[in-house]
Amino acid sequence: MSDKTILRALKGETLPTPPVWMMRQAGRYLPEYRATRAQAGDFLSLCYNSELAAEVTLQPIRRYGFDAAILFADILLLPQALGADLWFETGEGPRMSTVTSAEGLKTLKGKDDIHDTLAPVYETVRILSRELPKETTLIGFCGAPWTVATYMIAGRGSKDQAAAHALKDTDRETFAAIIDLLTDASIEYLSKQVEAGAEVVKIFDSWAGSLKGQDFTDFAVEPTRRMIAELKRRHPGLPIIAFPREAGEGYIGFAKATGADCVALDNSVTPEWAAANVQIDGCVQGNMDPRHMVTGGDELIEATRRVVQAFRNGPHIFNLGHGITPEANPDNVSLMVETIRNG
Numbered sequence: 079m080s081d082k083t084i085l086r087a088l089k090g091e092t093l094p095t096p097p098v099w100m101m102r103q104a105g106r107y108l109p110e111y112r113a114t115r116a117q118a119g120d121f122l123s124l125c126y127n128s129e130l131a132a133e134v135t136l137q138p139i140r141r142y143g144f145d146a147a148i149l150f151a152d153i154l155l156l157p158q159a160l161g162a163d164l165w166f167e168t169g170e171g172p173r174m175s176t177v178t179s180a181e182g183l184k185t186l187k188g189k190d191d192i193h194d195t196l197a198p199v200y201e202t203v204r205i206l207s208r209e210l211p212k213e214t215t216l217i218g219f220c221g222a223p224w225t226v227a228t229y230m231i232a233g234r235g236s237k238d239q240a241a242a243h244a245l246k247d248t249d250r251e252t253f254a255a256i257i258d259l260l261t262d263a264s265i266e267y268l269s270k271q272v273e274a275g276a277e278v279v280k281i282f283d284s285w286a287g288s289l290k291g292q293d294f295t296d297f298a299v300e301p302t303r304r305m306i307a308e309l310k311r312r313h314p315g316l317p318i319i320a321f322p323r324e325a326g327e328g329y330i331g332f333a334k335a336t337g338a339d340c341v342a343l344d345n346s347v348t349p350e351w352a353a354a355n356v357q358i359d360g361c362v363q364g365n366m367d368p369r370h371m372v373t374g375g376d377e378l379i380e381a382t383r384r385v386v387q388a389f390r391n392g393p394h395i396f397n398l399g400h401g402i403t404p405e406a407n408p409d410n411v412s413l414m415v416e417t418i419r420n421g
């Protein structure tokens with residue numbers, strides 16, 4: 079059996095010290111990331127440059143000795159591989175061509191036609207599985223169908239996902255067909271990442287919190303469940319982390335309903351609540367407020383100890399509740415890691 083700490087936690091083991099990594103650990107808060115990104119030209123060129131994408135993935139591992147490395151890529155590469163135009167507006171975020179009708183959906187490629195575009199991502203995974211320290215776990219990922227669909231339908235990020243909700247409510251058939259295509263294509267995408275060397279995969283449903291009631295069941299739980307069932311059929315024993323961000327009460331029972339080995343938690347729920355209501359079903363990941371990476375100090379130390387303490391009686395992977403932000407101070411990350419490991 080592997081003795082990698084992340085894999086042990088994902089199998090349900092309670093460890094004396096939780097393993098740790100951070101969402102967006104390769105990111106703009108690190109000067110070495112900014113330098114490599116400048117060398118690549120722009121963000122998307124960095125994602126598709128396997129050598130440089132592997133380099134930025136390794137940077138936070140060298141600096142902090144995290145227990146996991148997450149493949150450097152983006153959830154929007156998959157819709158791009160399906161034929162959508164994608165670009166990033168500096169200082170604003172992603173922009174995409176939109177799909178809002180049955181005719182528009184027909185112009186996209188099929189689930190098996192994505193691999194030419196995504197080949198550099200698989201190559202990044204292969205480089206990483208050779209170059210990572212032997213104790214570090216390599217995590218692959220994709221966006222959950224709902225979250226990716228919100229960008230494809232609106233053509234950009236939005237606070238309330240109004241365009242995707244509108245399509246869901248006015249043309250449920252087309253909306254469900256978009257979700258189905260993304261579910262099928264995500265299975266193929268993650269499967270190739272696993273074949274290339276990803277040891278764990280994580281499904282990011284950043285906007286799950288805006289789905290309520292039956293919609294949450296149909297478009298957050300069900301696509302995730304279908305992806306996990308098929309991935310585990312193809313890759314028996316593959317550990318899978320699901321992140322239905324801001325699901326609130328929806329976190330309860332999410333692991334059982336989807337088959338996920340671990341539920342990642344955002345910081346809108348307290349760790350004490352999550353220990354009582356979510357960790358009772360298995361491993362959890364999270365959930366310190368990323369703002370402490372900006373503010374630091376005693377508050378950071380206390381918040382770190384609180385998360386460790388709340389989850390100490392069950393399987394836990396320490397992480398932030400969302401990605402670390404560009405304003406974060408790299409020294410605060412060291413302080414968090416030292417506090418986790420040395421008490």
Ligand SMILES: Cc1c2[nH]c(c1CCC(=O)O)Cc1[nH]c(c(CCC(=O)O)c1C)Cc1[nH]c(c(CCC(=O)O)c1C)Cc1[nH]c(c(C)c1CCC(=O)O)C2
Binds near residue numbers: 103104172219284
């Ligand atoms: C919604 C979403 C996206 N991308 C992602 C999500 C889901 C998770 C979340 O909620 O954050 C996921 C993602 N994006 C990135 C990763 C790589 C792995 C990691 O370090 O966690 C992962 C897992 C790199 C990235 N993806 C992006 C950056 C910043 C790009 C840069 O260098 O300019 C990084 C490091 C850009 C991106 N990509 C996306 C947005 C909205 C933005 C712009 C916002 C921002 O500027 O932070 C789409």
